[in-house]
Amino acid sequence: MFDDFMIRAFAAGVAVAFAAGPLGCFVVWRRMAYFGDATAHAAILGVALAFWFSLSVLAGVLLTSLAVALLAVWLGGRGHAMDTALGVLAHSALAFGVVAASFLSGVRLDLQGFLFGDILTLSDRDLWLIWSGALVVVALLVWRWQALLTATISDDLARVSGIDPRRERLILSVALAIVVAVSVKLIGALLISAMLIIPAATARAGARSPEGMASGAAGIGMLAVAGGLFAASRFDTPAGPTIVTTAAALFVLSLIGGYLRGEARGRLRLRG
Amino acid sequence: MQPLIRAEGLRVCRAGRAVLEGVSISIAPGEIVTVIGPNGSGKTTLLRVLVGALRPDEGRVWRRPGLAIGYVPQRLFLDRSLPLSVGRFLSLPERHDAAEGAAALHRVGIADCADQPLAALSGGQFQRALLARAILGRPDILALDEPTQGLDQPGIAGFYRLLEEVRAELGCAVLLVSHDLHVVMAASDRVICLNAHVCCEGAPAVVSEAPEYRALFGAGTGGTMALYQHHHDHSHDSPGIGGHPPEGDAERETANVR
Numbered sequence: 001m002f003d004d005f006m007i008r009a010f011a012a013g014v015a016v017a018f019a020a021g022p023l024g025c026f027v028v029w030r031r032m033a034y035f036g037d038a039t040a041h042a043a044i045l046g047v048a049l050a051f052w053f054s055l056s057v058l059a060g061v062l063l064t065s066l067a068v069a070l071l072a073v074w075l076g077g078r079g080h081a082m083d084t085a086l087g088v089l090a091h092s093a094l095a096f097g098v099v100a101a102s103f104l105s106g107v108r109l110d111l112q113g114f115l116f117g118d119i120l121t122l123s124d125r126d127l128w129l130i131w132s133g134a135l136v137v138v139a140l141l142v143w144r145w146q147a148l149l150t151a152t153i154s155d156d157l158a159r160v161s162g163i164d165p166r167r168e169r170l171i172l173s174v175a176l177a178i179v180v181a182v183s184v185k186l187i188g189a190l191l192i193s194a195m196l197i198i199p200a201a202t203a204r205a206g207a208r209s210p211e212g213m214a215s216g217a218a219g220i221g222m223l224a225v226a227g228g229l230f231a232a233s234r235f236d237t238p239a240g241p242t243i244v245t246t247a248a249a250l251f252v253l254s255l256i257g258g259y260l261r262g263e264a265r266g267r268l269r270l271r272g
Numbered sequence: 273m274q275p276l277i278r279a280e281g282l283r284v285c286r287a288g289r290a291v292l293e294g295v296s297i298s299i300a301p302g303e304i305v306t307v308i309g310p311n312g313s314g315k316t317t318l319l320r321v322l323v324g325a326l327r328p329d330e331g332r333v334w335r336r337p338g339l340a341i342g343y344v345p346q347r348l349f350l351d352r353s354l355p356l357s358v359g360r361f362l363s364l365p366e367r368h369d370a371a372e373g374a375a376a377l378h379r380v381g382i383a384d385c386a387d388q389p390l391a392a393l394s395g396g397q398f399q400r401a402l403l404a405r406a407i408l409g410r411p412d413i414l415a416l417d418e419p420t421q422g423l424d425q426p427g428i429a430g431f432y433r434l435l436e437e438v439r440a441e442l443g444c445a446v447l448l449v450s451h452d453l454h455v456v457m458a459a460s461d462r463v464i465c466l467n468a469h470v471c472c473e474g475a476p477a478v479v480s481e482a483p484e485y486r487a488l489f490g491a492g493t494g495g496t497m498a499l500y501q502h503h504h505d506h507s508h509d510s511p512g513i514g515g516h517p518p519e520g521d522a523e524r525e526t527a528n529v530r
Contacts, residue, residue: 152354159325160341209356
């Protein structure tokens with residue numbers, strides 16, 4: 001029932017969810033959703049540049065996403081409204097990427113595949129790279145966990161404790177660029193932010209600690225990957241968007257669950 | 273004795289305007305220093321520069337090597353999406369075991385709040401949670417930024433009493449910023465009156481009589497300034513309480529928190 005490419009896609013998806021879950025929590029806590037968008041949209045430019053200079057797609061995406069992330073941090077630090085700066089960057093990166101791709105007449109570049117993901121393009125080598133990238137991101141987050149959390153709560157508290165918030169922001173930017181690079185083939189540039197934000201937002205409902213929310217987000221992401229790939233093979237739909245659809249369904253379920261729990265608590269209180 | 277923190281010629285600009293100009297300050301071990309000044313006088317900026325949260329545009333800050341600072345900021349902007357209990361907050365960034373955390377919460381009088389979300393605390397509880405986190409690091413100096421803002425009178429008196437007790441136990445210095453002219457710790461060794469520059473400084477009673485202080489806060493407020501006093505050294509004849517009826521704020525406050 002499961003083909004080779006499905007197993008590869010599942011293994012890749014689990015790796016993406018493993019890294020995107022905890023990182024997505026920081027994206028949510030720090031309100032970096034737009035930041036994630038800018039970094040992810042830059043991936044298309046990265047893909048075009050990779051073809052242009054005959055680099056590997058992963059390297060091209062990693063470099064451009066990182067460059068855009070750093071540019072965004074720099075612009076934000078120069079007093080521009082962060083929202084505007086990121087909006088300009090996110091959409092220009094996407095537009096420049098699509099335009100650059102159109103200049104590539106010689107090579108056949110499947111733009112659709114990079115915008116929405118294409119599991120058929122996943123090779124064993126990709127799988128290996130995706131897992132390496134995911135493990136690097138998780139290791140980074142575990143290593144800097146206490147400092148990242150402190151800087152998330154307050155820049156001042158972090159600085160007084162000897163933590164440089166700019167350094168932590170830089171670490172998050174690097175982690176974000178890696179996650180974008182490893183998930184562009186599976187999920188697609190346009191929907192990567194969804195894999196960052198939706199599992200984290202879903203995990204918020206039942207979480208009582210930052211660590212609980214981070215691991216919950218990873219688990220929910222993996223569930224969405226499993227369910228999404230199953231549905232995609234069953235109904236012959238594109239894998240990336242189907243995974244995101246499943247994640248969105250899980251989010252709605254968590255909202256309903258939270259509402260029912262609240263109701264039950266309210267009824268108990270009435271009775272008591 | 274070597275000071276804990278020494279700053280010289282501080283200048284901080286915001287949007288072309290000098291928020292701090294030519295400020296020099298030094299804090300000795302165990303000393304209690306209160307910085308007062310009207311809104312926008314640069315108090316918070318000075319505190320942030322001294323604890324290392326903000327880099328001054330000019331001037332130098334020297335901190336004793338290895339100085340442990342217990343910083344209590346004015347407020348935190350907590351995102352509702354972050355599930356953070358009070359107990360977990362105490363372990364950021366340095367981890368402390370649960371018993372230590374519980375002891376600190378007990379010390380500040382919110383022993384039963386460990387499992388509550390930090391965002392669900394009341395203003396007074398929140399300030400106490402911040403204080404608990406600050407004392408867990410065994411600080412050489414507690415630096416507090418308007419810790420009683422938003423509290424009612426009994427709450428303010430209670431917090432200052434707690435602060436004095438904690439300070440006595442830790443033997444640390446205290447650097448306190450306040451725009452609260454009605455209640456300034458009489459236990460202060462030094463009051464610094466700030467309005468972008470140091471207007472005047474000295475013992476609390478001296479500052480409240482200084483013409484610079486009166487010029488800054490107006491003659492009217494000079495009379496209403498009450499120094500928070502311990503009940504055992506409380507006296508209605510002390511300078512600075514003038515103008516209060518016998519059941520003045522200072523006495524009622526201490527009575528309410530006992």
